[in-house]
Amino acid sequence: MLEALEGSQAIARAVALCRPDVVAAYPITPQTHIVENLSRLVAEGDMHTEFVSVESEFSAASVVLGAAAAGVRAYTATASQGVLLMAEVLFNIAGMRIPLVMTVANRAVSAPLSIWNDHSDSMAVRDSGWIQLHCADNQEAVDTTIQAFRIAQETELPVMVCMDGFVLTHTMEPIALPEQKEVDNWLPPFEFSRRLDPDDPKSLGTLVAPDFFAEVRHSHHGAMLKALDVIAAVDRDWEGLTGRACGGLLEVSGPAEAKIGILAMGSTLGTIAMGMEHRGPDVASARLIKLRAFRPFPAEALRAACDGLDHLIVIDRAISPGLGGVVGTEVAAVLADVPGAPRIHNHAMGLGGRDIPETVYTDLVAAIADPDAPAFSIFDADLQKLAPEDR
Amino acid sequence: MIEYRIHGRGGQGSVAAAYLLAATAFHAGQMCQAFPAFGAERRGAPVTAFVRTDAGPIRLRSQVRTPDFLIVQDGTLLQDAHITAGLKPGGGMIVNTTRSSDEVAKTFGCRALAVGATAMAVEVIGRPIPNTALLAALLQATGLFPIPSLAAALKDRFSGEVLENNIRLIDRVAASVDKDIWKEPAVA
The missing domain is CATH 3.40.50.920 (Rossmann fold)
Incomplete structure (x- = not known):
């Protein structure tokens, strides 16, 4: 059923439908309304998640990294300078192949200071090793957000959902959100094969000497290439559920x-x-x-x-x-x-x-x-x- | 497709007006799109917001350059001679002002409807927020969407006393504006 929703409000509800266990985010224009809406959903009891209000984007990324590494579904969102402040952690997340989802409300990067939309922010972390999916409208942003949680799980790679700041985030238009039951049936419970477990101790992201670094990169590159089929397949599967597709690749x-x-x-x-x-x-x-x-x-x-x-x-x-x-x-x-x-x-x-x-x-x-x-x-x-x- | 541009000052609810107009169209069975042109985000600064409504999906995402209708929330903005830039020849402007419709129409050379929205808002809702009064005037004059669709849009957004007062305000404005006077495009 269509509803007239602001893009950010719809994204917050789409995230809630995916039942993340941990959300950590720091508000920044034009991502702010996403975080505000998530915060409201939690405060009003409509979303059950550990919502961590952090003091910076570096911490937001670190919190979700830790959460997903510990084996729970995690989500964050940012834009512009926030992406840059996260940059070090974003490379860590991808390098450790941590499955999580982040919305980037695409915005220009300073200087000169601009709060408005372009793709400079996500481009700046192009080579971080994250999957990057771009959305043409708010319906695609909603559908891609939900798909992203499944892609992240299936590939064990982090997924960045890029949506144009203001042009999408602040635009009200008719958007269809799926039912909770549909998403529950479609999105399997979160599992991470290398999760940190005291009963089976292991380390993530430790020092890798020159004798193994190249192999780690080769493996990551291969995983990204394999993700092509997963992205296309998940979109087809979503179309089977909702009748809507986002165009695959x-x-x-x-x-x-x-x-x-x-x-x-x-x-x-x-x-x-x-x-x-x-x-x-x-x-x-x-x-x-x-x-x-x-x-x-x-x-x-x-x-x-x-x-x-x-x-x-x-x-x-x-x-x-x-x-x-x-x-x-x-x-x-x-x-x-x-x-x-x-x-x-x-x-x-x-x-x-x-x-x-x-x-x-x-x-x-x-x-x-x-x-x-x-x-x-x-x-x-x-x-x-x-x-x-x-x- | 019908395009609207809303001019106001920060604090007057111009962005809210855009969302309300879009939601009104949606409740009336139309597709809609509303978005702001954010600039300096502070009270009193000029703010512009845009709306499109159509029977089918809306894919165009540029700012509204050639509006069918203008809503001007603050009379002082009429000092800007460019405020009617791009207004379609058959269109019209709804203006919150104590000046007369004829006077505004003559100044800008287009169809104009003057509404004393600030005074009415202060009287009915106790705050100088003119947005819902101006939307009611637009709907009543153009017959584009019924007043109950605006009431439904208000219900999505507000509750309690704020909702009740705004419903009273739009009903009162609707009663004060001749229905469907702008049903047909203006003769250029």
């Missing part, structure tokens, strides 16, 4: 015969799809590729999704200064050895919360025709605002 829509493709992560693609629907008669249509799984990176699925395209526009919501777009660079790498692969047009946009209008569709398609266009640009930067030498 990635989702392709739009006309099959299109020669132009547009790839994006997160909530941007809805606006682009509307821009395509409302385009002028002379503007070409495009195949839209929603990249849901960013880590692990679905190379094979992406090659199939790009088959037959002449041009692929890749939208980044963050920038790696001195390189360009991260998603664009990775897509180019994956397609590099594909005969007849599309030409990549990589653009960052919507940085620090800049609004993305639906007219961007027509502008993106028009930019393909420009032979002098650079391989990468910040598409919506107004260079007239800069000193001449910076343009």
Whole structure:
């Protein structure tokens, strides 16, 4: 049954449906409403969990690490500077292959200070070894949150659910939440094969000398690649339960015969799809590729999704200064050895919360025709605002 | 799809108004989307919030640039000549002001409905929060959604005395505004 809910409120309720034993979080914009709603659910007796109010994100991540290592289901949420303050622990969590779930309410990273949405925060921990799933709307954010608990358990890897700050977290829209009984039946009780147990003592995350470090990384990398099948299978299974799917690893829509493709992560693609629907008669249509799984990176699925395209526009919501777009660079790498692969047009946009209008569709398609266009640009930067030498 | 932009000042419940309008549409069987443009989060600072309602799912997530309707919660914001930027020719603005509808309409060259929402809110709910009064005026003038749908949205959010007072307020505003005067788009 649909309800009109704010994204954050829906996420808190989705988390509660998964019955985590421990929640630890420190409030930060735009994640705050998620934590406030969880706190209220606990205070009003609608959620039974050990809610640990911590003094920093470093502690929040440490608490959930310890909880999951001790064998219970744990959850946290953060954004922006909070992700960075957690960074050391996030690498520890992933390196120890601790299954837990974290929501990132994606926000730009300071300086300059910005509370608004882009993907700089989760990109900064791209290589931490967490699974990273991006959500296109609040329904997907709810469904992905519940799926994430199962993916974490099945893979024994931590899962980051990335949702655009404000654009999703603060948006009210109709959202369906499953029944408690449905989730109870679908999500098995939490188990962690390497949990800390006094009757069977072991250590996690201890010193590893050069004779074993490479093997640990090889194993982790392999586990991430194997997670591709789990992410896709869990989404299919969820569809069997609810009739809703989130696109598995990635989702392709739009006309099959299109020669132009547009790839994006997160909530941007809805606006682009509307821009395509409302385009002028002379503007070409495009195949839209929603990249849901960013880590692990679905190379094979992406090659199939790009088959037959002449041009692929890749939208980044963050920038790696001195390189360009991260998603664009990775897509180019994956397609590099594909005969007849599309030409990549990589653009960052919507940085620090800049609004993305639906007219961007027509502008993106028009930019393909420009032979002098650079391989990468910040598409919506107004260079007239800069000193001449910076343009 | 119908698009709305709400202008107010921090503390006047502009974001709440956006959520209430979206929930009203939802209770009336429509799909909805509401979100704020957060800036300086402090009392008195200008705040903008956006709403879309439609029969089907809403995928567009940009800010509302070409609203069908504007709600202006604070008369002092009328000093900003850009406040009606992008307003569709057939649209209209609901304004909390002691000025007359004609005066506002003439100033901005568009259809306007002036509502003394602050005074009514102070009288009925005891606080100068104009948001629910303005929503009632919008619904009554446009006939978009019935007043009971707004009452249902209020029930989702409030209880007790706050709820009762706001229900009285919206009923009173509805009784004071001619029904469906904006049922048809304005003639540009």
